[in-house]
Amino acid sequence: MAVQYGGRPAGGTHWRLSWNDRNVRSIVYQIAALAAVVAGVWYFVDNTLENLRRLGLASGFGFMDREAAFPIGESLIDYTPADTYARALLVGVINTLYVSAIGIILATVLGTVIGIARLSRNWLIAKLASVYVEMTRNTPLLLQLFFWYMIFLELLPPARQALQPVPDVFLSNRGVRFPVPAAADGWSLMGAGVVIGVVGAMILSSWSRRRQAATGQQFPVVWAGLAAIVGCGVVGWLLGGAPTALDRPALRGFNFSGGVEVSPEFVALLLGLVIYTAAFVAEIVRGGILAISQGQTEAASALGLKRGMILRLVILPQALRVIIPPITSQYLNLTKNSSLAVAIGFPDLVHLANTAINQTGQAIEGIAIIMAVYLTISLSISLFMNWYNRRVALVER
Amino acid sequence: MAEIAHGGTAAPAIRPPVIEIGVLGWMRKNLFGSVPSTLLTIVAAYMIVITVPGIIDWAFLRAVWVSDTSAACKAPGAGACWAFIADKHRLIFFGTYPYAEQWRPLIATAILLAMIVGSCDRRLWNRWLLAWWAGGLVVCSVLMWGGVLRLTYVSNLDWGGLPLTLVLSVVGCVFAFPLGMVLALGRRSHMPIIRWLSVGYIELIRGVPLITVLITASVIFPLFLPAGVNIDKLLRAQVGIILFEAAYIAEIVRGGLQAVPRGQHEAADSLGLSYFNKQRMIVLPQALRMVIPPLVGNFIGLFKSTTLVIVIGLFDLLNSAKAALTDLNWRGFSIELYIFTAAIYFIFCYSMSKYSQALERDLNKGTRR
Numbered sequence: 001m002a003v004q005y006g007g008r009p010a011g012g013t014h015w016r017l018s019w020n021d022r023n024v025r026s027i028v029y030q031i032a033a034l035a036a037v038v039a040g041v042w043y044f045v046d047n048t049l050e051n052l053r054r055l056g057l058a059s060g061f062g063f064m065d066r067e068a069a070f071p072i073g074e075s076l077i078d079y080t081p082a083d084t085y086a087r088a089l090l091v092g093v094i095n096t097l098y099v100s101a102i103g104i105i106l107a108t109v110l111g112t113v114i115g116i117a118r119l120s121r122n123w124l125i126a127k128l129a130s131v132y133v134e135m136t137r138n139t140p141l142l143l144q145l146f147f148w149y150m151i152f153l154e155l156l157p158p159a160r161q162a163l164q165p166v167p168d169v170f171l172s173n174r175g176v177r178f179p180v181p182a183a184a185d186g187w188s189l190m191g192a193g194v195v196i197g198v199v200g201a202m203i204l205s206s207w208s209r210r211r212q213a214a215t216g217q218q219f220p221v222v223w224a225g226l227a228a229i230v231g232c233g234v235v236g237w238l239l240g241g242a243p244t245a246l247d248r249p250a251l252r253g254f255n256f257s258g259g260v261e262v263s264p265e266f267v268a269l270l271l272g273l274v275i276y277t278a279a280f281v282a283e284i285v286r287g288g289i290l291a292i293s294q295g296q297t298e299a300a301s302a303l304g305l306k307r308g309m310i311l312r313l314v315i316l317p318q319a320l321r322v323i324i325p326p327i328t329s330q331y332l333n334l335t336k337n338s339s340l341a342v343a344i345g346f347p348d349l350v351h352l353a354n355t356a357i358n359q360t361g362q363a364i365e366g367i368a369i370i371m372a373v374y375l376t377i378s379l380s381i382s383l384f385m386n387w388y389n390r391r392v393a394l395v396e397r
Numbered sequence: 398m399a400e401i402a403h404g405g406t407a408a409p410a411i412r413p414p415v416i417e418i419g420v421l422g423w424m425r426k427n428l429f430g431s432v433p434s435t436l437l438t439i440v441a442a443y444m445i446v447i448t449v450p451g452i453i454d455w456a457f458l459r460a461v462w463v464s465d466t467s468a469a470c471k472a473p474g475a476g477a478c479w480a481f482i483a484d485k486h487r488l489i490f491f492g493t494y495p496y497a498e499q500w501r502p503l504i505a506t507a508i509l510l511a512m513i514v515g516s517c518d519r520r521l522w523n524r525w526l527l528a529w530w531a532g533g534l535v536v537c538s539v540l541m542w543g544g545v546l547r548l549t550y551v552s553n554l555d556w557g558g559l560p561l562t563l564v565l566s567v568v569g570c571v572f573a574f575p576l577g578m579v580l581a582l583g584r585r586s587h588m589p590i591i592r593w594l595s596v597g598y599i600e601l602i603r604g605v606p607l608i609t610v611l612i613t614a615s616v617i618f619p620l621f622l623p624a625g626v627n628i629d630k631l632l633r634a635q636v637g638i639i640l641f642e643a644a645y646i647a648e649i650v651r652g653g654l655q656a657v658p659r660g661q662h663e664a665a666d667s668l669g670l671s672y673f674n675k676q677r678m679i680v681l682p683q684a685l686r687m688v689i690p691p692l693v694g695n696f697i698g699l700f701k702s703t704t705l706v707i708v709i710g711l712f713d714l715l716n717s718a719k720a721a722l723t724d725l726n727w728r729g730f731s732i733e734l735y736i737f738t739a740a741i742y743f744i745f746c747y748s749m750s751k752y753s754q755a756l757e758r759d760l761n762k763g764t765r766r
Binding site for chain 2: 030047120122134137140155271336339354369370371375379
């Protein structure tokens, strides 16, 4: 009878408990590991409960319903110090998501441009791009954040002497203030039009793909899609009475009124995150393009494809496969790095939770909330990017 | 040429047109290759011309290099105030370490740097290196703490500046590495419970920012310990960094483990090696060799991340530099200070990343086609 690798006779009716049996050993090891972890956790929890009792600290999330009683500099939802801690933390979560989302979009755009610039045949452009990448990659993000923040606080003039690089855009040590379209029905109708246009473009693209697969006829789907989006937007704007009024910022006394203001903290954080992450994105994009062999380009031009089509149909789909997994971890890094906001005073989740911890002493609960939120965000970004990665991945037999 | 020469007289060699060779040819090819390229060159050159001379003028020509007070820097027309850095360099480099004893962190830093630079030489990669490191770290701790050999004791709460940054990152890496290796092996283990524990730990840590781990270390660690036991802030931060870094090192090592061909495992099994011996003699040497470049990259990241200890109030290089800004006699020279600090970080990180690239090329020599 053949003896299995584990040393236990196959099909035998009895088996002895022996240290020489791999399965027995593995069960013992696992029980030991689990016991060690459980014992460690139990020890820490026991100590913690003891310490909390000794310090007279309450535990539990009851504090979330109490009044927060601290102001928050900027918030996307209504918030006053009379609101609860729960709402204050919600403001933090929204701020974190807001700065991360804008940061991810801008870092992707800037990083792609820089990455392609580094591959440029133009020596000067390639060199400038690599100087940018090396300088930002090799200095700490926190230092860069301090630097940008310092530029706002110390180098920019007070509101009364605000710089005006572009008419109606004001730069001062209170932040950036810029005009926005004044509220009117036309703008929301235009937004609705753009949404309809996007849906139309998506339908159009799937129809043209099916038609090309069936008949081989091509359809200028990019131009038609753009026309649909822009056209529907313009139609909505016109239907709403074609509003043109802008809400312009103007100096009143010591401060501005009108327009929209973003704080120095927000701009510094966003600048720092985008500039730092873009350097990493640039390297990933460059690596992805370099990973596509020259033969692909040559084969595509031998088929008679034009330069733009080679890039769109041959190079990019293959490069994306190489690019997406590492770029996902850069997106995650950017989101996690947004927690450095605490060092320059932007009210993100970590900052507000830290304030709550200092006020209530509920350290464990506060940190549990931070960790839960970040884990949820990380997991969601991972899931989304994995789904996208599967979509672009090579279908193998 | 040879074919033409067959028939009769050889055609005289014609020099290529002057526009195709030399500086002109290079410029034509690399700066003015096409219309868009030419436009880009002109725009970029214009931006360089309007910014760079001003920066050089400010940073060097009009700069104040030596001055005991800020008066000379505040004079109209004065450029960068490097005198500020010169005046504060000991605070920036050594933080709050007792002034008279600062030769000790200086030597310790030199030893640490010498060990790091020495470890870059592949001829020294043998078992003696480990002994050197152990000895070097002992000497460094004696120098930094003192208390023996007639050195006065310096509490590690007074440590600061560049030595602190180096200690946090080097000790963090040295201790996180074995932990990360164990976690990586655990994640690839066939035992489900051990695998789940490793995966849970790695994903939990990688999902949260370092700042949360540091805040946890500074606020919650004391609660975990029995009453009366107290570990200081620096050690808590160090433990936090080690625990954080281990998860990232584990993922890197796992990449290396996955790249070891299956045949190697099977060969080791057929030799009858135990699990421990198989990993020690067959798998890990091959896996670790492959992941040295990403590990160096990870160390660069850690070196930059140590700046986050500012949040829990430790005085690393960046925070010591910021402390220099609080001097009322030297207000308004933040740019100089940040540039100087950034330059220090840049020198470290850039040389490490260049080294990692060279190493990657070197290690790939055998396998590259």
